[in-house]
Structure formats: C-alpha cells, structure tokens
Amino acid sequence: MKSAWVEREAKDAVDRYGAAGPELALRVYSTRLLGRDPKLVLHGGGNTSLKASARDLVGETVAVMHVKGSGADMGAIEPEGLPAVRLAPLLALRSRDALSDDDFARVQRAYLIDPAAPAPSVEMLLHAFMPAKFIDHTHATAVLSLIDQPNAQELCTDVFGGRLGFVPYHRPGFGLARLAAQVFDKSPKVEGLILDKHGIFTFGENAREAYERMIECVTLAEARLQKNRKAFKAAALPAKVATARAIAPILRGACTLRDVDGEGAHKRLVLDFRANDAILNYVNGADLARTARAGLLTPDHVIRVKPWPLLLPAPAAGQLDAFKAAACKAVQQYADDYQKYFDANKARASGVAMHDPLPRVALVPGLGLFGMGENAKAAAMAADIAEATAEGIADADAIGRFTSISEADLFDCEYWPLELAKLGARKKLPLEGQVAVITGAGGAIGAAAARAFAQAGADVALLDLDLAAAQKTAAAIGGAARALQCDVTDAAAVAAAYDAVVAAFGGVDILVSNAGAAWQGKIGEVDEATLRKSFELNFFAHQKMAQGAVKIMLAQGTGGCLLFNVSKQAVNPGPDFGPYGLPKAATLFLVRQYALDYGADGIRANAVNADRIRSGLLNEGFIKERAKARGLSEKEYMSGNLLGREVTAHDVAQAFLAQALALKTTADVTTVDGGNIAAALR
Numbered sequence: 001m002k003s004a005w006v007e008r009e010a011k012d013a014v015d016r017y018g019a020a021g022p023e024l025a026l027r028v029y030s031t032r033l034l035g036r037d038p039k040l041v042l043h044g045g046g047n048t049s050l051k052a053s054a055r056d057l058v059g060e061t062v063a064v065m066h067v068k069g070s071g072a073d074m075g076a077i078e079p080e081g082l083p084a085v086r087l088a089p090l091l092a093l094r095s096r097d098a099l100s101d102d103d104f105a106r107v108q109r110a111y112l113i114d115p116a117a118p119a120p121s122v123e124m125l126l127h128a129f130m131p132a133k134f135i136d137h138t139h140a141t142a143v144l145s146l147i148d149q150p151n152a153q154e155l156c157t158d159v160f161g162g163r164l165g166f167v168p169y170h171r172p173g174f175g176l177a178r179l180a181a182q183v184f185d186k187s188p189k190v191e192g193l194i195l196d197k198h199g200i201f202t203f204g205e206n207a208r209e210a211y212e213r214m215i216e217c218v219t220l221a222e223a224r225l226q227k228n229r230k231a232f233k234a235a236a237l238p239a240k241v242a243t244a245r246a247i248a249p250i251l252r253g254a255c256t257l258r259d260v261d262g263e264g265a266h267k268r269l270v271l272d273f274r275a276n277d278a279i280l281n282y283v284n285g286a287d288l289a290r291t292a293r294a295g296l297l298t299p300d301h302v303i304r305v306k307p308w309p310l311l312l313p314a315p316a317a318g319q320l321d322a323f324k325a326a327a328c329k330a331v332q333q334y335a336d337d338y339q340k341y342f343d344a345n346k347a348r349a350s351g352v353a354m355h356d357p358l359p360r361v362a363l364v365p366g367l368g369l370f371g372m373g374e375n376a377k378a379a380a381m382a383a384d385i386a387e388a389t390a391e392g393i394a395d396a397d398a399i400g401r402f403t404s405i406s407e408a409d410l411f412d413c414e415y416w417p418l419e420l421a422k423l424g425a426r427k428k429l430p431l432e433g434q435v436a437v438i439t440g441a442g443g444a445i446g447a448a449a450a451r452a453f454a455q456a457g458a459d460v461a462l463l464d465l466d467l468a469a470a471q472k473t474a475a476a477i478g479g480a481a482r483a484l485q486c487d488v489t490d491a492a493a494v495a496a497a498y499d500a501v502v503a504a505f506g507g508v509d510i511l512v513s514n515a516g517a518a519w520q521g522k523i524g525e526v527d528e529a530t531l532r533k534s535f536e537l538n539f540f541a542h543q544k545m546a547q548g549a550v551k552i553m554l555a556q557g558t559g560g561c562l563l564f565n566v567s568k569q570a571v572n573p574g575p576d577f578g579p580y581g582l583p584k585a586a587t588l589f590l591v592r593q594y595a596l597d598y599g600a601d602g603i604r605a606n607a608v609n610a611d612r613i614r615s616g617l618l619n620e621g622f623i624k625e626r627a628k629a630r631g632l633s634e635k636e637y638m639s640g641n642l643l644g645r646e647v648t649a650h651d652v653a654q655a656f657l658a659q660a661l662a663l664k665t666t667a668d669v670t671t672v673d674g675g676n677i678a679a680a681l682r
C-alpha cells in the first residue's frame with residue numbers, strides 16, 4: 001500500500017482549516033486519507049484522534065482529545081466531525097474495573113466541550129488511554145486477513161516484530177479500552193496495537209508519523225499475504241451459468257418478507273450486484289460453505305451485513321425454476337438459522353427485539369455477490385463490505401484458515417445499542433425497499449413523480465428520450481437515482497432499460513408510465529401516419545413498458561403497481577384532439593385489462609386523468625394562445641375548473657403516489673383536473 005500523503009495538500013489543509021489550528025487541520029487531512037481508501041476503512045468504521053488543548057465554554061484552557069464522531073465517514077470528515085472531549089475525566093476511568101453500557105453512553109457525551117457535538121466513537125476510551133498525540137485506527141483488509149487466524153498473535157510477531165502490541169479480542173467499549181491499556185502498560189514503547197479479529201491502531205507524535213506507520217504496517221501485512229499461499233481449490237460449477245440479470249428478480253422475490261402487516265404490505269430489499277476476479281475467486285471456492293459461516297472480517301460489519309451471508313447454489317442457465325426453488329429454500333433456512341441465533345443469544349442483551357431475519361449479502365457461485373438493503377444506498381454499503389470480506393477471507397484462507405469471532409461475540413455487536421447508534425435514527429418510509437421506474441422523467445409530471453416517489457423512500461430509475469433532462473431530474477433527487485436514455489416506442493430500448501434497472505436495483509415494483517406527446521388533427525382528415533405515430537407513443541409504449549414491468553414482477557412474485565398517465569382526453573374528447581385522445585382511450589382500457597389479468601398476482605393497475613398541467617405538452621406559448629382564443633387571461637384559463645385553482649404537476653404526482661400506496665386499489669382512474677363535469681367518469 002502506497003502512502004497518499006502529499007505535503008502540498010497537507011499545507012492546503014492547514015490553510016483551509018486555519019481557524020481550527022494546524023494540528024487539527026492535519027488530523028482532518030490524514031483522517032480523510034485513511035477514509036478514502038476502502039482497503040483501510042469502510043462506511044463509518046475506523047476512527048482517529050488528537051490530543052490537544054482547547055478553550056471550554058467558560059474560557060478556561062483544558063487538555064482535550066479530538067476524536068471521530070460515532071459512525072462518521074472518515075473520507076469526508078470536517079473539523080466538527082472530530083469533537084473535543086475533556087481528557088482528565090476519561091483518564092480517571094483508566095483504573096476502573098468496569099463501566100456499564102449506560103454509564104459508557106453517558107461518558108460518551110458528558111465531557112464534550114460542545115454539548116451539541118456528535119457523540120464520540122465507541123472506541124473513544126481506547127484512544128484516551130493511549131498517551132500518543134495522534135492515533136489512527138483502521139480495519140485494513142490485509143491486516144484482518146492476518147489476524148482472522150487461529151495463530152494471529154504468532155503471525156503478528158512474525159510480521160511486525162515487537163512494534164505493535166497484541167490485544168486479545170474483546171467487544172469495543174470500556175472492556176476493550178481497559179485491556180488495551182494493560183497491554184500497552186507492559187510494553188509502552190510500541191508504535192501501535194493489533195486488536196485481534198478487529199483491526200489495527202498506530203501512534204504518532206504528529207499526523208504524518210501515525211499515518212505513515214499505518215501504511216507501513218498494512219504494507220507488511222500485504223507482503224505476508226503473498227508468501228506461502230496455498231493453491232486455490234475451485235468448486236464444480238454448471239457448464240453455463242445464468243446471468244445476474246436473470247436471477248436478480250428471483251432472488252429479490254425470495255428475500256421478501258410477505259404481508260408483514262396482514263394487509264398486503266411486503267418488506268422488500270434493493271439489490272446491488274458485484275462481480276470481479278477477487279469476488280469470483282472467493283465465491284467459486286471449494287470451501288465456501290465453511291468460510292461463509294465462519295463469521296465476519298471485523299465485528300462492526302455485523303450491523304450492515306448480519307452475522308453471515310446467504311449462500312446460494314450456482315444457477316445453471318435455462319434452469320431458473322430450479323434456482324427459484326433452491327433460493328426460496330435457502331432464504332427460509334437463513335431465516336430459521338437467524339431466529340435460532342437470536343434465541344440462543346438473546347439473554348446476552350436485555351429487552352432487544354429481533355431484527356428482520358433477511359440476509360443482507362447473497363453469495364452466488366459462478367456469478368458474484370449481491371449486497372441487499374432497505375434502499376440502494378444500504379445495498380451498496382452491504383456490497384462494499386461483502387467485496388472486502390470476499391477478498392479478506394480468500395487471502396486469510398490462502399495463508400492459513402479464516403477464523404473469526406464467535407456468533408455470541410457477533411451478537412454482542414449486532415445488538416449493542418452503542419454500535420447500532422452508528423446507523424443513526426432511521427425513519428421508515430412508506431416505499432422503502434421498492435424500485436420505481438418513471439418514463440418521461442425529464443418532463444414536468446415525470447420529474448414531479450420522481451421526486452414524490454423518491455421522497456416516499458423508493459429508489460427511482462428515470463427514463464427519458466432526452467438523457468440530459470432525465471439526468472437533471474436525477475441530479476435534483478440525488479442519492480442513487482438513475483437516469484437512462486430510452487425511446488419507449490422501441491422494444492429493444494425498453495428491454496435494455498429494464499436490464500439496466502435490474503442491474504442497478506435488482507428489480508421493479510412500480511411503473512409510472514408517463515411519457516406522452518400530443519398530436520392534433522380533425523379526425524376525418526388526419527393522415528394515418530400521424531395517428532399511428534400517436535398510437536406508438538400514447539398506447540403501444542405504455543403497453544411495452546407495462547409488459548416489461550410485469551415480466552419482472554412475476555419473476556419476483558411480490559406483486560407490483562402499474563400507473564399510467566391517461567389524460568382527460570381519454571373520456572372527454574377535445575375538438576381536433578382525436579389523434580391524442582384515441583390512443584389515450586385505448587390506454588385507459590389497457591389499465592383495466594392489466595388490473596383484470598394480473599390482480600391474482602398482486603399486480604395493481606391504476607391511472608391518473610390529468611388536465612391542463614403546465615408541461616412540455618402544455619407550454620407557455622400554447623397556454624397564451626389557448627387563453628387568447630377563449631378570451632381569457634392566462635390565469636383564468638389555467639384555473640378554469642370547478643375549484644378555480646390551477647392544477648400542477650405536483651398534484652398529479654401526489655395522485656400517482658396515493659395510488660401506489662393504496663394497496664387495495666386497482667383498476668382505478670383518479671381525476672386530477674380541479675373539477676370538470678364534462679370529463680367526469682361515470
């Protein structure tokens with residue numbers, strides 16, 4: 001591993017964070033260097049500290065320790081992410097024999113110089129008990145491959161000599177800090193510590209020294225992993241393996257908790273597929289059944305990936321039914337095992353409720369792995385951890401035998417409130433775990449629907465003929481929102497778009513088939529080409545999108561929701577709007593046909609009849625022209641309805657969202673037009 005320290009960048013950091021002082025500025029700089037490298041730190045893991053002095057709230061200068069806030073991302077840390085804690089009271093705890101969890105949680109906050117600062121890391125006391133000015137702590141994958149071994153101490157002595165102290169495994173918190181202090185007191189000249197089955201600490205008198213020692217030790221571990229490697233033993237695989245695209249919806253369906261509220265709501269997960277040589281080297285290994293159940297690389301991963309992954313059989317191409325049956329059985333077995341694990345260990349934590357029994361990582365021999373989560377972000381975090389785990393375990397097994405902590409120790413971390421605090425308070429959103437595909441997402445109604453569905457917790461795939469417009473919507477939403485160029489009238493483009501959606505999220509639960517355009521012409525005179533063009537977009541494209549969605553929904557077997565933008569023209573024709581209204585009327589019927597044909601599969605189909613919405617179809621020039629033709633002001637024209645209020649794209653989006661959330665509503669047409677008796681459905 002190469003040092004990423006660049007003196008000029010370090011100086012820039014000192015300039016940038018001038019107000020914080022040069023030491024804290026460099027503390028921020030090297031914390032970011034460590035946090036940027038996934039081979040050192042992943043998703044809230046790892047932490048750093050600096051011992052310094054600070055003015056407290058009454059102006060007195062006191063000795064403090066700046067330490068990373070619990071769960072903060074080291075790669076993007078700012079000085080505020082390293083809150084200052086008074087050092088003296090923490091040191092007073094060094095001679096204590098024990099500290100309860102409740103007291104530990106109080107201590108975490110009690111001595112903050114700024115009471116509003118984030119809670120410091122659960123490894124705060126370990127940092128405090130070590131006298132070094134700068135301390136870096138990572139969960140470097142190479143170091144973990146070395147210490148997730150039965151003879152970890154022997155290997156560490158061999159690789160690091162006496163430079164690092166060796167601390168036996170203990171759950172993070174006071175007990176671990178105390179144990180580390182005892183090890184340190186026996187050899188106070190060490191440059192850092194190895195925490196067995198957990199990670200590495202390095203010390204320094206300045207930021208660079210602690211950082212360079214970390215890089216040096218990780219490099220030593222990497223070099224050891226290249227020595228005396230055992231030959232890789234591969235498992236037998238089918239001659240031709242199915243694609244990730246083919247199995248993702250099946251897996252997603254298998255990993256669903258059905259009807260969790262007795263009213264038809266499912267708990268679904270979003271999938272993130274990964275494959276590369278290192279992953280395949282692991283999942284194709286002959287020993288996968290053992291290593292997959294042997295635990296995790298480092299204990300804090302358990303809060304994001306559960307104590308072990310789901311192990312699936314290699315899916316043979318063309319035998320998806322057999323794979324589906326095997327996947328469902330494997331997930332059921334996983335849930336049973338998880339329940340047993342919880343029951344066997346629940347006495348270790350008082351009054352905790354079991355987390356859901358679904359896996360967060362699935363290993364698929366011959367193919368790769370899937371991270372799974374309540375949204376695409378959580379799925380990506382699980383996949384990142386799974387990737388590091390695949391590499392770390394393969395390396396550990398190549399030089400010895402991967403050996404992690406016990407399931408009881410994992411349980412202690414998985415159900416430890418102080419560890420779970422890293423996840424932050426999570427508000428459950430109504431469409432959490434669901435994937436929505438929205439067409440015409442670059443337009444006004446599509447963009448409003450995309451925002452509404454994303455705010456309700458869905459991950460959204462945004463399709464538009466105009467990629468830049470879809471990207472603009474995606475950028476405004478942020479997160480995992482995915483923009484895709486798609487001509488919805490082209491069957492191949494629709495198939496490719498669904499492939500991309502499945503590759504990104506694992507499947508589809510909601511379709512908002514919104515894309516449309518208006519063609520005009522007196523029906524007795526309009527040329528057939530115009531009429532056919534309108535049918536292509538305003539009818540056949542809806543059918544193509546719905547057909548593609550239904551195929552995936554059936555593979556998932558967890559129902560779904562098809563939503564169509566139909567328009568008032570479907571029931572109340574406007575003069576010369578036949579070319580637009582006719583296909584929309586057919587689409588209205590399409591909604592009812594889907595509702596009828598797929599109700600038994602839990603797939604609902606609903607439509608919104610909107611009218612007079614400012615959009616690409618009804619642009620400013622058109623509004624002016626129409627208002628003038630009727631002798632009305634623009635405002636009078638736009639609010640020319642029973643309620644006398646202009647209807648917006650946001651109103652239409654809210655109607656779509658309401659239909660998606662109304663689990664017992666299908667074949668419904670919701671009118672969003674401010675009231676128009678002539679267009680009212682009967």
Ligand SMILES: [Zn+2]
Nearest residue numbers: 046123198199
């Ligand atoms: Zn740690």
